[in-house]
Amino acid sequence: MNNGEILVIDDEVQIRKLLEITLQSNDFLVKEAATGKEGLLMAANHSPDLIILDLGLPDESGHSVLKKLRQWYSKSIIILSVQSSEEDIVKALDNGANDYLVKPFRTGELLARIRSSLRHSASEENNSLIDCDDLQLDLTARTVKKNNEIIKLTGTEYTLLALFAKNEGKVLTHQYLLRQVWGAGHINESQYLRVYIAQLRKKIENNPNRPIHLITESGVGYRFVGKN
């Protein structure tokens, strides 16, 4: 059996080995590259189903590799980063990374993210009907239902939720959300976002204190999870 081909771009040999063993035992075909240059080459030759990219590469920064990949590669890229460099993570997400993991990571976490990303890119996500377990949103009718009851949302609330739903499973940064919903002039008004996230949770979550749909990624942004 084969779940797909994954390219790992990382200079640390221990990490590469760990990933190789973990992924292979979960029936992924694994390719490895130790430098950015090598990684770009292998990506072009193999066109893998998913790429895991370490931001702390020696020869050229992971950011530059990410940008070069994104010029032609449209499938999922998951980045690895050390805990301290939150800024790097945000920058990478803004540059088109799909998800991130902070080192050291649990392998269960890694596999969950990989599966989520693969599932996501497989279904292409251009639905105008988005159906979670208890939540249903219809982008042409502009309606949101929870357990078949229409939920009344204000214009801003709806815009925000629709944006999340269209990017299910993916972390959206504060900057990105503020730019998309309030416009480029308001990317520093993080408080707006907090207020509206709280309002949405109050309306769509069964228990707003323990949200299962609108998840906080502290220091980075928020993530919408439909089904798990």
Next chain:
Amino acid sequence: MNNGEILVIDDEVQIRKLLEITLQSNDFLVKEAATGKEGLLMAANHSPDLIILDLGLPDESGHSVLKKLRQWYSKSIIILSVQSSEEDIVKALDNGANDYLVKPFRTGELLARIRSSLRHSASEENNSLIDCDDLQLDLTARTVKKNNEIIKLTGTEYTLLALFAKNEGKVLTHQYLLRQVWGAGHINESQYLRVYIAQLRKKIENNPNRPIHLITESGVGYRFVGKN
């Protein structure tokens, strides 16, 4: 067997081929046009049951084709668009498109939308009688009854209500309503709309202060709800 005739207006030959194969193998009769001009002509000659229209046409913009079609063509139009142009999609829906698909799309998704659109317009034709709990409209006889009593509506009131009834459950934007009822030159006269909504509520709602049929979506438009 024949499920109906579909006209595809798209300049990309690959897309046309893909649609032709997909649709024909699902027992639709397919006509194709590569330009807007050709598409308008074929639509007039064949009067297809549904039109699939690419917004990115070369000779005249898809929007202009859509507008010209909507001057006489009342069946379903599904638009195709590239992912980036969200503004285009909103504009097209405002101009009377029934649904949209973002390229690249899965063929399953496409077929689902086509079936949904055909089903919808079929039930619209057969049921030119629209029946809510306490409200009944007959689109061919141009009459509206509330609890079996005929309600007297002016021309504008009727046009507006019929438009709502044909789009039950869907939020209709101010722009769209103004364009459909008063014409493109009056899309800024939101006050007309408010006056007529108030008048309609006075006539069709049991309690105009707490409407259950004509729902306000503040900042966006209105939505008509038949039964709940």
Next chain:
DNA sequence: TAAAAAGTATAAAGATTTTATAAAGAGGGC
């Protein structure tokens, strides 16, 4: 590990925008 710092959640007050409604004025058909 505990304290400090940074980031997040939430309610609620104030400001602004949007909507509702009545009623007066305008225009057209009979």
Next chain:
DNA sequence: GCCCTCTTTATAAAATCTTTATACTTTTTA
């Protein structure tokens, strides 16, 4: 002219957005 409908105006009411204040949680530092 009279009646009906449409358009315009004025004002009240409602809804939404923004800001403020404070409590809480997570992350970082020592």
